[in-house]
Amino acid sequence: MSAPKKVVLAYSGGLDTSIILKWLQTEYGCEVVTFTADLGQGEELEPARKKAEMMGASDIYIEDLREEFVRDFVFPMFRANALYEGLYLLGTSIARPLISKRLVEIAEETGADAVSHGATGKGNDQVRFELCAYSLNPEIKVIAPWREWDLGSRTKLIEFAEMHQIPIAKDKRGEAPFSVDANLLHTSSEGKMLEDPAEEAPDHILQRITRPEDAPDTPEMVEITFEKGDAVAINGEAMSPATILTELNRLGGKHGIGILDLVENRFVGMKSRGIYETPGGTILLEAHRGIEQITLDGASGHLKDSIMPRYAELIYNGFWFSPEREMMQALIDKSQEHVTGTVRLKLYKGAARTVARWSDHSLYSxxxxxxxxxxxxxxxxxxxxxxxxxxxxxxxxxxxxxxxxx
Structure with missing residues (x-):
């Protein structure tokens, strides 16, 4: 691959992507455009802009993509009731297509001939970023520094950062206790102290969910209204997609709902252990199942359920923009034409349970x-x-x- 002249980097502002920014500049002598997406990770993003400016980024993109994320990626996935390996709500997986999409679009806008990401050579994200990018632009170059450089240890990364005067937070000088990925749908924690699946994860792992034991002793009722398979209102109040998920996150977090300790099979072949917190998504899945119970006929529902594992696997493996995922989506969306109505749920001590559902489109007699x-x-x-x-x-x-x- 010839050396790129301009690269668009998926940039968080953290140590690893800051090192990648400088490494791209020094290794290839190229311009670097940074792209930072606000997907609801709950972090202040302006520091990322200042750091990118300080490090000589030729252009800086910081975009609030929360509404697009939920409307065009999360909601379509939830119409399918998608669960990877029967349990995982795909919070990390579903964010990667949107980030990849904007990387490719920004590359076209800025005349860049390559994109870059900070995913390691062991994980799923490298596959997701790159499959999505190539699906959208088969000519794009993708640079994956973790597969190219010789900075294979935390010590070498720190030495590179100090050599190039990249600011290092004090707590980054030692080994991080675990790695965190967050967006509006979920928080994922994995690695280091979580790597032994025989050891129970400590309570301080939880980022957004109260321990069920500490959740309120009084149940709370919530009503979610759907139109054609998508949530449109909570307790009768119409809200935007991102606002709905934000409110459901608040309710689920308060009541200890949505904690998953999972050993999953990565696409690259190894097993990994992660702690996932998906409070709003767990409530949304239960509610969507509840409204489908009375509005979707049995044969249609069973057909939809039969393709769901394959659909979820496609998303997990990075094939969001593949024709087979789009074909399945067309079938799923067709099934949702009458999935309209309201579900009442009881939230209590880690559980979200459907207790009532009604609809003008009901098939229940x-x-x-x-x-x-x-x-x-x-x-x-x-x-x-x-x-x-x-x-x-x-x-x-x-x-x-x-x-x-x-």
């Missing part, structure tokens, strides 16, 4: 299901023929098996 007199709504004798037809294949199999068993 009390007249058909009642244990009382149904006034002719359902003829129970119809079930006899239904059972006999479904039993025919089983009867023939049983007769054949009995014959040869003897």
């Amino acid at each position: 009390e007249a058909h299901v009642t244990f009382e007199e149904d006034m002719g709504a359902y003829d129970q004798t119809d079930a006899q023929g239904f059972i006999q037809l479904n039993a025919l294949r089983l009867k023939l199999l049983a007769a054949r098996n009995r014959k040869f068993k003897a």
Whole structure:
């Protein structure tokens, strides 16, 4: 690969990406444009601007993408009730396509011929960033410093930073106790003291969720209204997508909801242990399931559930912009045309539980299901023929098996 002339760097302002900024300048002699996305990680981003200016970035982009993140990435994913390996709500995975999208767009806007990220060579994020980037611009160059440089230890990183007068926070001079990734959907903690899955994670790991044991002793009710599969209001108050997730995060965090200790299978082949906090997403998933129970017919729901693991795996592995994910999304979105109504949930001591749901689009018929007199709504004798037809294949199999068993 020829040396790039201008690179757009996904920049957090932290030590690692600050070192990458300087390394790109010294290694390639190129201009570096920094891009910092506000995805609701809860950090002040202006220091990143000042640091990028101090280090000679040729252009600096800092963008509030919270609404786009929830509207165009989180909500479509939640229409599918997506869970990776049955448990993980994909909080890190779903943020990478948006960051990659803006990296490629900024590269086009600024005339850059390459993009760069700070993901290591062991993790999933390198795959996600790069697959997404190539899906959007097959000609783009991607520079992954962690796969190229010889700064393979914390000591070497610190020495490089000191050599180039990159500010180092005092607590960065030692080994960080664990690594944190955060956005509006979740907080992920992994590495170092969390690497042994036989050891319980300490309580101080929790960034945004109260321990369930310390949550309020009184349950709290919340009502979430959906239109075509997307949440649009809380307790009758219409809100934007990011505002809804922010409020659900507050409620879930208060009541100890959404803590997951998971050993997952990374796309690159190894297992890793992470502590995930997804308070608002956990409530949203329960509520979405609740409204689907009365508005989505059984066969459609079962088909949707059958493709969900594959859909979730595509997102986890970095294939958001692939044609197969988009094809699945079209099916999922079609299923949501009548997923409109309101769900009431009870939040208490780590649990979000659906207790009521109603909709003008409901398929639920009390007249058909009642244990009382149904006034002719359902003829129970119809079930006899239904059972006999479904039993025919089983009867023939049983007769054949009995014959040869003897």
